[in-house]
Amino acid sequence: MYDYSILPEPSTSVFMACLKKPNHLSDDWLEKEQKQYSLEEHNYWDKLYKRQMDILPGLACDQFFEGLKLLDFDQGGVPDFNKTNEILDPLTGWSVVAVPELVPDHVFFYHLANKRFPAGNFIRSEEEEKYIELPDVFHDVFGHVPMLTDPNFARYMEEYGKAGWKALEYNRLKALSALYWYTVEFGLINTDKGMRIYGAGILSSAVESSYSLEAKSPNRIHLNVDRVMRTDYKHDDLQQSYFVIDDFDELFKLTQGRPFEQIYQKIGPAFQYAPPAVLEVDHVYHHGTQEYQQRGGKPSGATPV
Ligand SMILES: [Fe+2]
Numbered sequence: 001m002y003d004y005s006i007l008p009e010p011s012t013s014v015f016m017a018c019l020k021k022p023n024h025l026s027d028d029w030l031e032k033e034q035k036q037y038s039l040e041e042h043n044y045w046d047k048l049y050k051r052q053m054d055i056l057p058g059l060a061c062d063q064f065f066e067g068l069k070l071l072d073f074d075q076g077g078v079p080d081f082n083k084t085n086e087i088l089d090p091l092t093g094w095s096v097v098a099v100p101e102l103v104p105d106h107v108f109f110y111h112l113a114n115k116r117f118p119a120g121n122f123i124r125s126e127e128e129e130k131y132i133e134l135p136d137v138f139h140d141v142f143g144h145v146p147m148l149t150d151p152n153f154a155r156y157m158e159e160y161g162k163a164g165w166k167a168l169e170y171n172r173l174k175a176l177s178a179l180y181w182y183t184v185e186f187g188l189i190n191t192d193k194g195m196r197i198y199g200a201g202i203l204s205s206a207v208e209s210s211y212s213l214e215a216k217s218p219n220r221i222h223l224n225v226d227r228v229m230r231t232d233y234k235h236d237d238l239q240q241s242y243f244v245i246d247d248f249d250e251l252f253k254l255t256q257g258r259p260f261e262q263i264y265q266k267i268g269p270a271f272q273y274a275p276p277a278v279l280e281v282d283h284v285y286h287h288g289t290q291e292y293q294q295r296g297g298k299p300s301g302a303t304p305v
Contacts, residue, residue, distance in 0.1 A: 002165040004113040008106045010168045015269055019104050029107050031098040034081045035121045035137075042077035044123060048138050048204075049073070055209050061189050061196035063153065063248070064203060067146025078123065078137055084145065092154035096145050102135060105164065105173050112161025115154070117144060143200030144184070152248035153198070157184065159255045170264035174271065175229040182228045183251060188212060188220065188244040195220070195244060195285070211304045212242050217292035219276065220244055222283035225254050226263055232271040237298045240276040244285060 002008070007027055010016060021029060037045075056064075071087055073079055085095040097111065099118040111118050119140035147153045160180060167176035185201035186208075195213055202208045212218065219241040228243055245251050273279070276290050295302035 002162070004110075004162055004165070007110045008165055008168055010106050011171075014168055014171050015173055016105055017102075019102060022100055025100070027107075028110065029099050029103045029118070031100060031121050034098045037078045037123065041123050044126065045078045045138060046076055048129075049142065051206055052142065052204065052209070055206060056197075056203065059197055059209050059213055060203055061191060061198045063150040064146050064198060067149040070149050071146060073142070073146065079141055079145075081119070084141075088145070088148060091149050092151055094148045094154055094157075096141060096148075105177075106168060109161045109164025109168070112157055113164070114161070115158055117148060117157075119145070139200060139204040143204035147198060147200070150248060152252055156248060156252045156255060159252060160184070163255060163258075163260060166260050167264070170261055171269060172260075172264040172267065174269060175264065175267060176260075178231055178233060178271070179225060179229050179255075181233045182231070182241075182243045183223065183245070186212070186233075186239050186242055187223075187251075188242050189248075190244060190246050198248075207304055208238055211238055211292075215292065215305055216286075216289050217305055218242055218286075218290075219278055219284065219288040220286040221278070222285070223251075223254070224281065224283075225258070227273070227279065227281065229263055230267055230272040231277065232273065232275050234275055238292065238304055240288065240290060240293055241278075 025031070068074065070091065071079070071084055081096050081098065088094050088096065094115045094117060096119050097116045098121040100121055103118055108118065117140070120136045122136055123138055124136045148157065163176060167173050183199070185199045187199040188195050189198050197203055197209065197212060202212045218239055221241060221243055223243040223245050231241070234240060276288065276293065278284060278287055292302050292304050
Protein backbone atom coordinates (compact mmCIF):
# COMPACT_ATOMS: atom_id res chain seq x y z
CA MET A 1 0.00 0.00 0.00
CA TYR A 2 1.06 3.53 -0.62
CA ASP A 3 1.13 6.34 1.95
CA TYR A 4 -0.83 9.12 0.26
CA SER A 5 -0.01 11.64 2.98
CA ILE A 6 3.61 11.80 1.82
CA LEU A 7 4.82 13.36 -1.43
CA PRO A 8 5.82 10.47 -3.74
CA GLU A 9 9.38 10.37 -5.05
CA PRO A 10 9.43 9.29 -8.70
CA SER A 11 12.46 7.34 -9.86
CA THR A 12 14.66 9.09 -12.41
CA SER A 13 13.60 6.59 -15.10
CA VAL A 14 9.97 7.78 -15.15
CA PHE A 15 8.82 9.69 -18.24
CA MET A 16 7.84 13.06 -16.75
CA ALA A 17 7.61 16.64 -17.91
CA CYS A 18 10.59 18.56 -16.59
CA LEU A 19 9.41 21.58 -14.63
CA LYS A 20 11.68 23.93 -12.72
CA LYS A 21 10.44 24.72 -9.24
CA PRO A 22 10.65 28.43 -8.37
CA ASN A 23 13.14 28.98 -5.54
CA HIS A 24 10.65 30.41 -3.05
CA LEU A 25 8.52 27.24 -2.99
CA SER A 26 8.80 24.03 -0.97
CA ASP A 27 8.57 20.59 -2.56
CA ASP A 28 4.76 20.74 -2.51
CA TRP A 29 4.89 23.79 -4.83
CA LEU A 30 2.23 25.61 -2.77
CA GLU A 31 2.23 29.39 -2.75
CA LYS A 32 1.97 30.96 0.71
CA GLU A 33 -1.04 32.95 -0.38
CA GLN A 34 -3.31 33.72 -3.28
CA LYS A 35 -2.24 36.51 -5.60
CA GLN A 36 -3.82 39.92 -5.01
CA TYR A 37 -5.38 40.60 -8.39
CA SER A 38 -5.56 44.11 -9.84
CA LEU A 39 -8.89 45.74 -10.71
CA GLU A 40 -8.11 45.14 -14.36
CA GLU A 41 -7.55 41.43 -13.72
CA HIS A 42 -10.76 41.10 -11.72
CA ASN A 43 -12.59 42.80 -14.57
CA TYR A 44 -11.08 40.38 -17.04
CA TRP A 45 -12.31 37.46 -14.91
CA ASP A 46 -15.79 39.02 -15.03
CA LYS A 47 -15.59 39.29 -18.80
CA LEU A 48 -14.59 35.64 -19.18
CA TYR A 49 -17.24 34.62 -16.63
CA LYS A 50 -20.00 36.46 -18.51
CA ARG A 51 -18.81 35.05 -21.84
CA GLN A 52 -19.06 31.48 -20.59
CA MET A 53 -22.33 32.03 -18.73
CA ASP A 54 -23.89 33.33 -21.95
CA ILE A 55 -22.81 30.16 -23.77
CA LEU A 56 -23.10 27.32 -21.26
CA PRO A 57 -26.82 27.10 -20.40
CA GLY A 58 -28.16 24.06 -22.25
CA LEU A 59 -24.58 22.76 -22.77
CA ALA A 60 -23.06 22.28 -19.28
CA CYS A 61 -24.35 19.67 -16.82
CA ASP A 62 -26.58 20.65 -13.87
CA GLN A 63 -23.89 19.78 -11.32
CA PHE A 64 -21.68 22.52 -12.76
CA PHE A 65 -24.35 25.22 -12.39
CA GLU A 66 -25.27 23.97 -8.91
CA GLY A 67 -21.57 24.19 -7.96
CA LEU A 68 -21.27 27.76 -9.24
CA LYS A 69 -24.31 28.73 -7.19
CA LEU A 70 -23.18 26.95 -4.02
CA LEU A 71 -19.77 28.63 -4.23
CA ASP A 72 -21.20 32.14 -4.86
CA PHE A 73 -19.05 32.54 -7.95
CA ASP A 74 -21.41 35.17 -9.35
CA GLN A 75 -20.24 37.83 -6.87
CA GLY A 76 -17.81 39.37 -9.39
CA GLY A 77 -14.02 39.17 -9.58
CA VAL A 78 -11.59 36.30 -9.05
CA PRO A 79 -12.97 34.30 -6.09
CA ASP A 80 -11.15 34.55 -2.75
CA PHE A 81 -9.88 30.99 -2.10
CA ASN A 82 -10.45 31.33 1.67
CA LYS A 83 -14.12 32.07 1.12
CA THR A 84 -14.44 29.33 -1.51
CA ASN A 85 -12.86 26.79 0.86
CA GLU A 86 -15.18 27.76 3.71
CA ILE A 87 -18.03 26.56 1.50
CA LEU A 88 -16.31 23.73 -0.36
CA ASP A 89 -14.71 21.94 2.59
CA PRO A 90 -17.97 21.16 4.47
CA LEU A 91 -19.51 19.89 1.20
CA THR A 92 -16.89 17.39 0.02
CA GLY A 93 -13.73 17.96 2.09
CA TRP A 94 -11.94 19.56 -0.87
CA SER A 95 -10.05 22.84 -0.98
CA VAL A 96 -8.48 24.96 -3.69
CA VAL A 97 -4.83 25.94 -3.24
CA ALA A 98 -2.58 28.32 -5.16
CA VAL A 99 0.38 27.10 -7.22
CA PRO A 100 2.44 29.23 -9.62
CA GLU A 101 1.62 27.31 -12.81
CA LEU A 102 1.57 23.69 -13.96
CA VAL A 103 3.06 21.44 -11.27
CA PRO A 104 4.94 18.15 -11.82
CA ASP A 105 2.79 15.02 -12.01
CA HIS A 106 3.83 13.58 -8.66
CA VAL A 107 3.00 16.89 -6.90
CA PHE A 108 -0.36 17.03 -8.68
CA PHE A 109 -1.23 13.46 -7.61
CA TYR A 110 -0.18 14.24 -4.03
CA HIS A 111 -2.55 17.22 -3.79
CA LEU A 112 -5.50 15.46 -5.45
CA ALA A 113 -5.13 12.39 -3.23
CA ASN A 114 -5.37 14.77 -0.26
CA LYS A 115 -8.37 16.63 -1.72
CA ARG A 116 -6.49 19.80 -2.63
CA PHE A 117 -7.02 21.22 -6.09
CA PRO A 118 -3.99 23.23 -7.29
CA ALA A 119 -5.00 26.39 -9.16
CA GLY A 120 -2.69 28.65 -11.17
CA ASN A 121 -1.88 31.85 -9.30
CA PHE A 122 -2.29 34.11 -12.34
CA ILE A 123 -4.87 35.08 -14.91
CA ARG A 124 -4.24 34.98 -18.66
CA SER A 125 -4.04 38.27 -20.51
CA GLU A 126 -6.50 39.26 -23.20
CA GLU A 127 -3.79 38.77 -25.89
CA GLU A 128 -2.94 35.25 -24.70
CA GLU A 129 -6.62 34.30 -24.80
CA LYS A 130 -6.57 34.39 -28.62
CA TYR A 131 -3.85 31.76 -28.85
CA ILE A 132 -3.97 29.27 -26.03
CA GLU A 133 -6.08 27.99 -23.20
CA LEU A 134 -3.73 28.31 -20.27
CA PRO A 135 -4.37 26.52 -16.99
CA ASP A 136 -4.74 29.88 -15.25
CA VAL A 137 -7.05 30.80 -12.39
CA PHE A 138 -10.02 31.13 -14.74
CA HIS A 139 -9.63 27.66 -16.20
CA ASP A 140 -8.72 26.09 -12.85
CA VAL A 141 -11.33 27.78 -10.67
CA PHE A 142 -14.25 28.44 -13.01
CA GLY A 143 -13.76 25.13 -14.88
CA HIS A 144 -12.70 22.68 -12.19
CA VAL A 145 -13.82 23.87 -8.76
CA PRO A 146 -17.65 23.91 -9.19
CA MET A 147 -17.52 20.20 -10.11
CA LEU A 148 -15.74 19.49 -6.81
CA THR A 149 -18.98 20.31 -4.96
CA ASP A 150 -20.48 17.10 -6.40
CA PRO A 151 -19.71 14.22 -3.99
CA ASN A 152 -19.35 11.52 -6.67
CA PHE A 153 -17.17 13.63 -8.92
CA ALA A 154 -15.08 14.67 -5.92
CA ARG A 155 -14.59 10.99 -4.96
CA TYR A 156 -13.40 10.27 -8.50
CA MET A 157 -10.85 13.10 -8.35
CA GLU A 158 -9.43 11.79 -5.09
CA GLU A 159 -9.30 8.25 -6.51
CA TYR A 160 -7.56 9.59 -9.61
CA GLY A 161 -4.89 11.26 -7.47
CA LYS A 162 -4.28 8.02 -5.57
CA ALA A 163 -3.96 6.13 -8.86
CA GLY A 164 -0.93 8.33 -9.59
CA TRP A 165 1.31 6.33 -7.25
CA LYS A 166 0.90 3.15 -9.30
CA ALA A 167 1.37 4.99 -12.60
CA LEU A 168 4.66 6.37 -11.23
CA GLU A 169 5.73 2.89 -10.09
CA TYR A 170 4.96 1.36 -13.50
CA ASN A 171 6.22 4.36 -15.50
CA ARG A 172 2.88 4.80 -17.28
CA LEU A 173 2.07 8.47 -16.66
CA LYS A 174 0.92 9.00 -20.24
CA ALA A 175 -1.81 6.40 -19.83
CA LEU A 176 -3.11 7.94 -16.62
CA SER A 177 -2.84 11.46 -18.09
CA ALA A 178 -5.03 10.39 -21.01
CA LEU A 179 -7.71 9.27 -18.55
CA TYR A 180 -7.62 12.70 -16.85
CA TRP A 181 -7.67 14.44 -20.20
CA TYR A 182 -10.70 12.58 -21.56
CA THR A 183 -12.67 12.79 -18.28
CA VAL A 184 -11.78 15.71 -15.99
CA GLU A 185 -10.72 18.04 -18.81
CA PHE A 186 -12.85 17.04 -21.81
CA GLY A 187 -15.54 14.73 -20.46
CA LEU A 188 -19.19 14.63 -21.57
CA ILE A 189 -22.09 13.10 -19.65
CA ASN A 190 -25.48 11.67 -20.68
CA THR A 191 -28.37 13.30 -18.82
CA ASP A 192 -32.20 13.26 -19.04
CA LYS A 193 -31.93 16.49 -21.03
CA GLY A 194 -29.34 15.11 -23.47
CA MET A 195 -25.56 15.05 -23.59
CA ARG A 196 -23.86 17.71 -21.46
CA ILE A 197 -20.34 18.96 -20.62
CA TYR A 198 -18.54 18.32 -17.33
CA GLY A 199 -14.89 18.66 -18.45
CA ALA A 200 -13.13 21.83 -17.29
CA GLY A 201 -11.16 22.28 -20.53
CA ILE A 202 -14.47 22.62 -22.35
CA LEU A 203 -16.32 24.59 -19.65
CA SER A 204 -13.70 27.34 -19.75
CA SER A 205 -13.48 27.55 -23.56
CA ALA A 206 -15.86 29.60 -25.68
CA VAL A 207 -15.30 27.68 -28.91
CA GLU A 208 -15.08 24.15 -27.53
CA SER A 209 -18.29 24.44 -25.47
CA SER A 210 -20.54 24.20 -28.50
CA TYR A 211 -18.05 22.29 -30.68
CA SER A 212 -17.77 19.36 -28.25
CA LEU A 213 -21.53 18.73 -28.23
CA GLU A 214 -22.77 20.00 -31.58
CA ALA A 215 -20.00 19.88 -34.23
CA LYS A 216 -19.97 17.03 -36.74
CA SER A 217 -16.13 16.73 -36.84
CA PRO A 218 -15.33 15.00 -33.51
CA ASN A 219 -16.25 11.47 -32.40
CA ARG A 220 -18.42 11.01 -29.34
CA ILE A 221 -17.82 7.60 -27.80
CA HIS A 222 -18.84 5.99 -24.50
CA LEU A 223 -15.97 5.97 -22.01
CA ASN A 224 -13.98 2.75 -21.78
CA VAL A 225 -11.10 3.30 -19.36
CA ASP A 226 -8.75 0.68 -20.84
CA ARG A 227 -9.22 2.10 -24.32
CA VAL A 228 -8.91 5.74 -23.29
CA MET A 229 -5.63 5.05 -21.45
CA ARG A 230 -4.18 3.93 -24.79
CA THR A 231 -5.42 6.97 -26.72
CA ASP A 232 -3.39 10.03 -27.67
CA TYR A 233 -4.96 13.50 -27.45
CA LYS A 234 -4.62 17.04 -28.80
CA HIS A 235 -3.18 19.46 -26.28
CA ASP A 236 -3.14 22.51 -28.54
CA ASP A 237 -6.36 22.28 -30.53
CA LEU A 238 -9.97 21.12 -30.30
CA GLN A 239 -10.34 17.42 -29.50
CA GLN A 240 -10.94 14.86 -32.24
CA SER A 241 -12.75 12.50 -29.86
CA TYR A 242 -14.83 13.05 -26.73
CA PHE A 243 -15.72 10.29 -24.27
CA VAL A 244 -19.09 10.13 -22.58
CA ILE A 245 -20.20 8.74 -19.21
CA ASP A 246 -23.68 8.03 -17.82
CA ASP A 247 -23.03 9.42 -14.33
CA PHE A 248 -20.23 10.29 -11.92
CA ASP A 249 -20.86 7.17 -9.88
CA GLU A 250 -19.95 5.16 -13.01
CA LEU A 251 -16.74 7.17 -13.31
CA PHE A 252 -15.83 6.52 -9.68
CA LYS A 253 -16.59 2.80 -9.89
CA LEU A 254 -14.50 2.45 -13.06
CA THR A 255 -11.43 3.66 -11.16
CA GLN A 256 -11.90 2.89 -7.47
CA GLY A 257 -9.48 0.19 -6.35
CA ARG A 258 -8.92 -0.82 -9.98
CA PRO A 259 -5.83 -2.97 -10.59
CA PHE A 260 -4.40 -0.56 -13.16
CA GLU A 261 -1.13 -2.57 -13.17
CA GLN A 262 -2.93 -5.11 -15.39
CA ILE A 263 -3.30 -2.43 -18.05
CA TYR A 264 0.17 -0.99 -17.43
CA GLN A 265 1.78 -4.40 -17.93
CA LYS A 266 0.05 -4.81 -21.30
CA ILE A 267 0.80 -1.39 -22.78
CA GLY A 268 4.04 0.41 -23.48
CA PRO A 269 4.84 3.94 -22.35
CA ALA A 270 3.56 5.31 -25.71
CA PHE A 271 0.00 5.51 -27.03
CA GLN A 272 -1.58 2.88 -29.30
CA TYR A 273 -4.48 4.82 -30.78
CA ALA A 274 -4.50 8.15 -32.59
CA PRO A 275 -6.94 10.81 -31.31
CA PRO A 276 -9.57 10.34 -34.10
CA ALA A 277 -9.51 6.49 -34.02
CA VAL A 278 -12.84 4.65 -33.85
CA LEU A 279 -12.46 1.03 -32.79
CA GLU A 280 -14.68 -2.00 -33.27
CA VAL A 281 -15.24 -2.25 -29.50
CA ASP A 282 -16.39 1.37 -29.22
CA HIS A 283 -19.95 2.29 -28.31
CA VAL A 284 -20.21 5.23 -30.71
CA TYR A 285 -22.77 8.03 -30.27
CA HIS A 286 -21.41 10.05 -33.17
CA HIS A 287 -18.77 9.00 -35.71
CA GLY A 288 -17.03 12.28 -36.49
CA THR A 289 -16.24 13.52 -39.99
CA GLN A 290 -12.91 15.02 -38.73
CA GLU A 291 -13.51 17.78 -41.28
CA TYR A 292 -12.09 20.50 -39.00
CA GLN A 293 -8.75 18.72 -38.60
CA GLN A 294 -8.64 17.67 -42.26
CA ARG A 295 -8.81 21.37 -43.13
CA GLY A 296 -5.79 21.96 -40.95
CA GLY A 297 -7.39 22.78 -37.59
CA LYS A 298 -6.37 25.81 -35.59
CA PRO A 299 -3.04 26.60 -37.39
CA SER A 300 -4.87 27.00 -40.71
CA GLY A 301 -7.75 29.01 -39.22
CA ALA A 302 -10.29 26.31 -40.17
CA THR A 303 -13.86 26.84 -38.98
CA PRO A 304 -14.70 24.43 -36.14
CA VAL A 305 -17.53 22.47 -37.71
FE1 LIG B 1 -7.49 21.72 -16.11
